[in-house]
Amino acid sequence: MESTLVALPNEATLLARTIENPAAFATIYDHYFPRVYNYIRYRVADGQLADDLVSLVFTRALDRLPSYDPLRGSFAVWLLAIARNAVNDWLRAQKRRRWLSLETLRDWPDADSAPEETVLRHERRHDLLRAIAELDDRQRDILALKFAAGLTNRRIAELTGLSESNVGVILYRTVRKLREKLDGRADHGQAG
Secondary structure (H helix, E strand, C coil): CCCCCCCCCCHHHHHHHHHHCHHHHHHHHHHHHHHHHHHHHHHCCCHHHHHHHHHHHHHHHHHHHHHCCCCCCCHHHHHHHHHHHHHHHHHHHCCCCCCCCHHHCCCCCCCCCCHHHHHHHHHHHHHHHHHHHCCCHHHHHHHHHHHHCCCCHHHHHHHHCCCHHHHHHHHHHHHHHHHHHHHHHHHHHHHC
């Protein structure tokens, strides 16, 4: 099942009203905040930095709202393009690519989990993130757009300039590559 960013039922009206009254943007912000935050948090290791970048994204969106053209694409894709550009600008400014640090992740055990389950879940997450860190920039970006931002292949294609079928192929190959890496680590761990 593909997830997608669902537009607000009255989004066009809210966007038009926001140009005259910026306070009307609050509903739009509340609706899109979780997806924008998840996308950015997937791409940067620091939670405070993610908060700052999300703030920057929505500030830019509000400032540039008069230039938004619904004929060129949906508001959700436009907003995620701003988010993507903000992250890429920050990464370029750092002169190095930083991705989600394995050390910064926390494993929050729930009250119903046995300690053994928590440890196994933490190890699986650690292995997955280590495998993701070994991917190239384009693969990580497309994975982030698909699984962190929840975009469809069509929306990812609009945002990246790739064809929809190319996005699907990249996702398929990337997931297969991750699966092979994880299976190889599991086999290696059992042999050792």
